[in-house]
Amino acid sequence: MLDGLKDIIRKSSIHVCLVNTGGCNGCDIEIVALLSPRYDLEQYGIYVHNNPREADVIIVTGAMAEQWVDKLQRVYAKTPEPKIVVAVGNCPLTGDVFNQEGGNVHAPVSDFIPVDAEVSGCPPRPSEILEALLTVAPGAIAARGRQKL
Amino acid sequence: MSSVIWYLYEFARKSWAENFAAAKSNSEIMDKPSRFRDYPIVHKEYCIACGACTAACPAPMAIKLVRDVDSAHEQGITYPVINNRGCIRCGFCAEVCPTDPKTLTCGENHLIREKFTILPVDKKYVIDDYLCIRCKKCMKTCQVGDAIVEENNKILIDQKKCISCGECLKTCPVKGAIKGIHIANIDEQKEIINLVVDTLEAEIEAHEEDVKKIGGGEVFKLDMDSDDLIEKARAILPNDELINDIIENITDRLKLRIITWDKNKCTDCGLCVKECPSHAIRFTENGVIRDPDKCLKCSICYQTCPFGAIGYYIARFLFKPSEDGANIIHITLKTSDLPVRS
Numbered sequence: 001m002l003d004g005l006k007d008i009i010r011k012s013s014i015h016v017c018l019v020n021t022g023g024c025n026g027c028d029i030e031i032v033a034l035l036s037p038r039y040d041l042e043q044y045g046i047y048v049h050n051n052p053r054e055a056d057v058i059i060v061t062g063a064m065a066e067q068w069v070d071k072l073q074r075v076y077a078k079t080p081e082p083k084i085v086v087a088v089g090n091c092p093l094t095g096d097v098f099n100q101e102g103g104n105v106h107a108p109v110s111d112f113i114p115v116d117a118e119v120s121g122c123p124p125r126p127s128e129i130l131e132a133l134l135t136v137a138p139g140a141i142a143a144r145g146r147q148k149l
Numbered sequence: 150m151s152s153v154i155w156y157l158y159e160f161a162r163k164s165w166a167e168n169f170a171a172a173k174s175n176s177e178i179m180d181k182p183s184r185f186r187d188y189p190i191v192h193k194e195y196c197i198a199c200g201a202c203t204a205a206c207p208a209p210m211a212i213k214l215v216r217d218v219d220s221a222h223e224q225g226i227t228y229p230v231i232n233n234r235g236c237i238r239c240g241f242c243a244e245v246c247p248t249d250p251k252t253l254t255c256g257e258n259h260l261i262r263e264k265f266t267i268l269p270v271d272k273k274y275v276i277d278d279y280l281c282i283r284c285k286k287c288m289k290t291c292q293v294g295d296a297i298v299e300e301n302n303k304i305l306i307d308q309k310k311c312i313s314c315g316e317c318l319k320t321c322p323v324k325g326a327i328k329g330i331h332i333a334n335i336d337e338q339k340e341i342i343n344l345v346v347d348t349l350e351a352e353i354e355a356h357e358e359d360v361k362k363i364g365g366g367e368v369f370k371l372d373m374d375s376d377d378l379i380e381k382a383r384a385i386l387p388n389d390e391l392i393n394d395i396i397e398n399i400t401d402r403l404k405l406r407i408i409t410w411d412k413n414k415c416t417d418c419g420l421c422v423k424e425c426p427s428h429a430i431r432f433t434e435n436g437v438i439r440d441p442d443k444c445l446k447c448s449i450c451y452q453t454c455p456f457g458a459i460g461y462y463i464a465r466f467l468f469k470p471s472e473d474g475a476n477i478i479h480i481t482l483k484t485s486d487l488p489v490r491s
Contacts, residue, residue, distance in 0.1 A: 120234045
């Protein structure tokens with residue numbers, strides 16, 4: 001019964017931390033568009049906090065610049081369990097246009113932290129990000145929480 | 150006071166209370182508008198394996214040319230494959246695709262054909278909107294008066310009024326913001342461009358042994374006398390101004406990819422044969438052989454080879470027409486930083 005109650009609470013209140021690991025900022029702007037009245041992220045119980053210590057979901061954008069190699073793992077370690085990682089945009093998946101020869105990016109992000117969901121696109125539409133978040137986040141967080149107990 | 154009453158009136162309405170109780174986004178936010186340019190669509194059967202899409206693509210992981218397995222009767226067809234995890238939906242591949250109908254379609258913009266001018270001149274002037282600083286000096290010097298116009302904060306040349314006098318080009322403070330494009334003798338221009346590229350490639354291939362010795366981070370410099378080249382170009386079209394313009398433009402932008410083949414290191418494993426998108430590498434009695442005429446310089450073989458038999462270099466060029474008659478093309482070569490995937 002306690003598990004069921006925790007599940008309900010975890011599913012209805014998801015806190016998101018947005019981490020840009022050196023991209024063009026386009027994906028971040030699409031995520032900001034999710035906060036606008038048209039998409040209205042908070043009606044689904046998702047809140048953007050930008051504090052890894054309060055987050056359930058880490059949204060990673062950007063192509064892993066040199067400086068982020070150790071810092072992203074620190075951000076991930078500071079997030080309390082249960083947590084999931086969503087990679088938004090092409091940069092965390094393949095490095096996209098930054099992964100040119102002679103470039104200094106360390107994509108993909110999945111080399112450094114485990115990634116649960118991927119949203120491709122450069123940038124993806126806000127509706128695609130919303131779809132991925134709502135499909136993966138509540139169920140995965142609840143499942144992770146049960147595993148831990 | 151009146152506004153407070155208005156608010157009270159608004160809150161008292163039933164529809165407001167209903168909306169307030171069930172505030173949800175409409176489902177149409179999930180629809181993509183018709184103007185949205187989505188991932189390119191590939192029509193395999195039209196592809197001629199020219200590799201233009203891979204060259205135009207700004208994202209390195211987005212397009213790969215692949216080849217189907219050969220059957221007993223015919224060679225497998227070659228076609229581009231779009232990787233959605235790398236594609237940025239810019240539509241450049243569809244724009245450059247030369248086949249008709251197009252192998253790659255992406256959105257609608259690339260289907261628009263540019264209008265051509267019917268003026269009896271051989272040079273057309275256009276303004277590059279990226280470089281234009283909107284100083285409007287060209288508008289003041291325009292001999293016609295109103296051939297250069299401002300529209301939506303952009304400076305444009307009205308091709309119907311322009312008489313191609315070239316005065317605007319002289320006053321423009323930014324190099325390259327106004328371009329004079331030769332619109333006559335298109336076929337001859339293509340011939341000269343091919344001649345320049347072929348000559349430069351042959352020049353580099355003549356120094357193949359030196360090129361193979363280039364280490365990582367080193368730059369190999371080469372100077373080429375271009376008098377022969379200009380002489381040959383004059384035979385195609387006797388117009389020195391045009392030839393100089395072409396050579397300068399070509400060498401500015403050209404990035405030649407050079408592939409070298411070290412027979413001693415090759416173990417005839419045949420890994421590259423399967424990967425080559427254009428049938429350029431074949432397995433024969435004499436081992437693995439590469440046909441330079443078919444090669445697209447796509448670098449897939451270089452990334453595949455586990456023995457380092459294939460070298461891959463990038464060449465860049467600079468052309469300086471000097472006044473004392475010595476036309477030298479400076480060539481620089483360096484190794485590519487592409488990772489080897491094996």
